[in-house]
Amino acid sequence: MKKQTQFLIAAGVAAVVLVAGCSSMPSTAELDKLTQDIAKASFRDQGQAKVDRLVLDDANLECMKADVAGQPIEEKTAKAIEAANFAAIKWPAGGQYIGDWKEGEKIAQSGRGMTWSDAAGSENGGNCYNCHQISKEEISFGTLGPSLYNYGKMRGVSNLYAPESAAIIQYTWGKIWNSRAYNACSQMPRAGHKGILTEQQVKHIMALLLDPKSPVNQ
Amino acid sequence: MKRWTLALAAIMISGAALAQKSASDGIAEYRAMLADGNPAELFEAKGEDLWKQKRGPKNATLEKCDLGKGPGVVKGAFVELPRHFADTNKVQDLESRLVTCMETLQGFNGAEIAKTAYGRGEQNNVTALATWIAAESRGLKFNLPNSHQQEKVMYEVGKRLFFMRSGTHDFSCASCHGEDGKRIRLQDLPNLTKNPGDGIGFAAWPAYRVSNGQMWSMQLRLNDCYRQQRFPFPLFGSDATVALGAYMGVNAKGAENIAPAIKR
Numbered sequence: 433m434k435k436q437t438q439f440l441i442a443a444g445v446a447a448v449v450l451v452a453g454c455s456s457m458p459s460t461a462e463l464d465k466l467t468q469d470i471a472k473a474s475f476r477d478q479g480q481a482k483v484d485r486l487v488l489d490d491a492n493l494e495c496m497k498a499d500v501a502g503q504p505i506e507e508k509t510a511k512a513i514e515a516a517n518f519a520a521i522k523w524p525a526g527g528q529y530i531g532d533w534k535e536g537e538k539i540a541q542s543g544r545g546m547t548w549s550d551a552a553g554s555e556n557g558g559n560c561y562n563c564h565q566i567s568k569e570e571i572s573f574g575t576l577g578p579s580l581y582n583y584g585k586m587r588g589v590s591n592l593y594a595p596e597s598a599a600i601i602q603y604t605w606g607k608i609w610n611s612r613a614y615n616a617c618s619q620m621p622r623a624g625h626k627g628i629l630t631e632q633q634v635k636h637i638m639a640l641l642l643d644p645k646s647p648v649n650q
Numbered sequence: 651m652k653r654w655t656l657a658l659a660a661i662m663i664s665g666a667a668l669a670q671k672s673a674s675d676g677i678a679e680y681r682a683m684l685a686d687g688n689p690a691e692l693f694e695a696k697g698e699d700l701w702k703q704k705r706g707p708k709n710a711t712l713e714k715c716d717l718g719k720g721p722g723v724v725k726g727a728f729v730e731l732p733r734h735f736a737d738t739n740k741v742q743d744l745e746s747r748l749v750t751c752m753e754t755l756q757g758f759n760g761a762e763i764a765k766t767a768y769g770r771g772e773q774n775n776v777t778a779l780a781t782w783i784a785a786e787s788r789g790l791k792f793n794l795p796n797s798h799q800q801e802k803v804m805y806e807v808g809k810r811l812f813f814m815r816s817g818t819h820d821f822s823c824a825s826c827h828g829e830d831g832k833r834i835r836l837q838d839l840p841n842l843t844k845n846p847g848d849g850i851g852f853a854a855w856p857a858y859r860v861s862n863g864q865m866w867s868m869q870l871r872l873n874d875c876y877r878q879q880r881f882p883f884p885l886f887g888s889d890a891t892v893a894l895g896a897y898m899g900v901n902a903k904g905a906e907n908i909a910p911a912i913k914r
Binding site for chain 1 (some may be wrong): 816824891
């Protein structure tokens with residue numbers, strides 16, 4: 433599997449006009465190419481959001497194709513995407529997975545960071561509540577992702593340091609760091625992999641979800 | 651002990667559900683209250699004046715502008731856009747078409763207008779004109795022609811852009827607008843892969859935004875979606891934005907236009 437597929441290639445001028453000369457509809461491949469050319473010609477850099485963000489990696493390209501076709505991604509392709517993303521997970525140094533749930537709550541609340549109107553280098557939020565229910569106190573939560581209320585409790589985590597907690601702790605780290613390692617076309621951002629959250633911030637989110645003392649597990 | 655916990659949980663869950671319901675109800679009431687006096691009316695009036703006013707280097711009105719139904723026909727034009735125009739040999743949305751008319755009829759520099767920031771100079775006038783033209787099709791149902799080959803091609807391109815996951819967060823338009831009955835925080839999200847219903851999504855913009863006191867065209871609405879998607883900046887009137895308009899507009903077939911709407 434190629435490391436990265438160059439989604440964008442040199443754009444022809446007025447690609448649409450070119451197509452207008454044809455008598456029948458362009459093929460899927462021609463439409464894909466035209467879409468690349470149009471995307472390339474339609475965006476510009478603004479602040480930290482540069483046009484290089486339009487380059488799709490294999491995971492995004494394959495999932496986009498499947499979505500456009502209205503079909504689930506092929507199992508073989510899915511497995512390859514998951515394997516490549518799993519291999520890219522950075523595990524925390526010294527097996528220290530858990531930070532402070534209070535900090536985690538702040539990060540989960542914040543939807544800031546990495547838009548063209550955010551200052552480059554400012555601290556990013558996790559956007560978690562935009563899509564998930566997390567603590568029951570916060571009623572302004574989205575429903576794009578599953579509820580994470582009682583996340584640790586429901587998975588039997590009563591002691592973070594017990595050997596039986598290790599598997600779910602590792603899975604949760606991996607899922608936050610790179611969601612596509614477990615579900616090729618997951619809609620969840622790859623918080624660690626794409627540099628949205630730092631290792632320390634991921635530890636705080638881990639605490640929010642897994643610490644028996646976190647309000648999530650009350 | 652366990653029973654107590656359960657009972658308490660039940661109370662808290664119903665409490666949360668109640669609070670949620672009242673929050674969305676509150677927003678709905680707030681909108682209904684404001685719709686009585688939608689400030690979009692001011693932009694409508696300004697747009698109508700601009701249409702009839704002699705302006706630009708050629709000191710001409712826009713009254714001969716062809717929005718797709720023949721020169722000067724405004725009523726019903728909005729619910730058939732974007733569409734292909736023979737003179738430019740391009741599929742154009744309302745705003746990009748207006749800029750073409752401002753250039754050809756009034757002598758303005760279209761490229762300069764496209765580069766002007768939203769809320770400044772002639773961009774404000776484009777928004778006001780779009781607001782009036784949309785309002786002239788209030789109550790009509792969306793019915794894009796989607797028959798010219800370029801229109802069909804732009805629909806297909808728009809569909810691909812809609813599902814294009816990219817940027818730092820891997821978001822596509824479909825991340826938020828690909829399923830029924832979803833919310834971001836408390837905000838309901840329309841499913842734009844099909845007709846989302848009367849006055850929802852494509853059938854609501856241009857709209858007046860109460861939260862910032864601004865009139866937003868569809869171009870600006872898309873621009874802010876892309877900002878939140880962590881994408882780079884979509885150029886005003888670019889083929890990508892027009893293709894997305896074609897995709898959403900065709901999907902909205904049969905939806906009643908309520909634009910200019912009022913939004914939180």
